[in-house]
Amino acid sequence: MIAFISALFGVTVFCLLIAAFHTNGLNQDNLNRRLASISGKSIEDVVDEEMKKPLWERFFKPMINLTAKFFSKYLYSADDSKKSEQLRKMLRQAGITMSIGEYNAIRLIVIIFFAAIFLLIGYMLKLKKIMIILAPLLGMYSAFTIMRFNLTSNITKRREKMEKQLPDILDMISVNVEAGLGFEQAILHVINHFEGPLVDEFTITYREMTMGRTRRDALVLLGERCDIEDVKSFAGAVIQAGKMGISLKNVLRTQSQAIRQSRRNKIEERAMKISVKMLIPMVIFIFPVIFIALMGPAVIRIIEELGGM
Structure with missing residues (x-):
């Protein structure tokens, strides 16, 4: 009897999985056939290229997108919401490229997982009923706190890397401008020879300027994305120099020296706090x-x- 019930349960789960993913599988097959007909490759080659993708893109990301769509009514994702805008800004500052819906879906999955783990631990330890009820709530709060702390920690680390990299990048831009390159070409030279989070932000700025956005708007958005006073000061100085017709190379040299002095002052301030700590x-x-x-x-x-x- 137990074997029959187990087999029936397995068949039921299998049928439910087929019903859930049948439409998605047909759509994927049709997409693979169209890609094969356009590229001139066989459908086996297209499927092989699809299977070469990481497991995250093939399995986890579609599942997260489905979860985000399913819980879209309960997860705040309105474009005009202040919380949504704040979360979007934090994700951008942390260097996370996923959307708000995907991040909320991951956070919901983690919260449910922690709640189930804490509930299981409560049953295993044979706690009182009130403690078993409070255990999932504690797990949910712990998961939310961990996710929040991880996000803010990534923002802090990324900001520190950008502050450390800023003087060298400004020196390179200043040298390139003094050598006769334009401001956009100097940024492109930096992008080709440097790596790091600040270079990624300058890459976005360069693409925006090449796609038609004005230098002023692109630099203002650069300061907002980085949310660093030195970067905002640099962007404001370049905008002011372009507006008033001041030599850009002198402005860049002055900004580089000022940022290095500011960084030196911060290091001295931290050193003076060590004795107190x-x-x-x-x-x-x-x-x-x-x-x-x-x-x-x-x-x-x-x-x-x-x-x-």
Whole structure:
């Protein structure tokens, strides 16, 4: 009887999977046939190219998109929403290229997974009913906190990398402009010879300028995407130089020197804070040992004297 029920359950799951993915499979087959007819390749070659893609693109990303579409009524994804705009900005600053719907779907999956894990742990530890009820809530809160912390941590790390890379990139742009290149050509030279998150942002800016967006608008968007005061200052200086007809090479040289001085001041400020931060481990770990070494013999002597009385 148990074997029959297991087999029936397996057949049911199989039928449900076929019903769920049958339409999607037909659409994919039709797409592969059209691609094969356009490219002149056989359908086997197109399928082989599809199978060479990473597992994330072949399986997980379509599943996340389906989840995002299914829960689109419950996940805030309105374009005019302040939360949606703030989340989009944070994803952009963290260097995450996925959409808001995909990120919300991943976050929902992680929250459900943590809730199930905490519920299972509660049953395994044989906790009280109230604790078993609170365990999934704790798991959901933990998952949300971890996702939020991971996003802010990625933003901080990426911003630090951009701040570290900014003086070198500005020096290269300044040298290229002084050598006779235009501002756009200088940015293209930097893009071809540097790598990093700041170079990625300059790549977006260069593409926007080549596609017809004005230099002013492209630089303003660059400052908003990076959200770094030095980058905003650089963008504002270049815009002002173009508006007032000032020599761009002098502006770039001045901005490079000012940013290096600003970075030097920040390093000195951090160095001056070290002495204050060292007080905490000294008070916790060093001072008690010193007190024990100094006062220990005296305390022992006092105890012996009082015991002799």
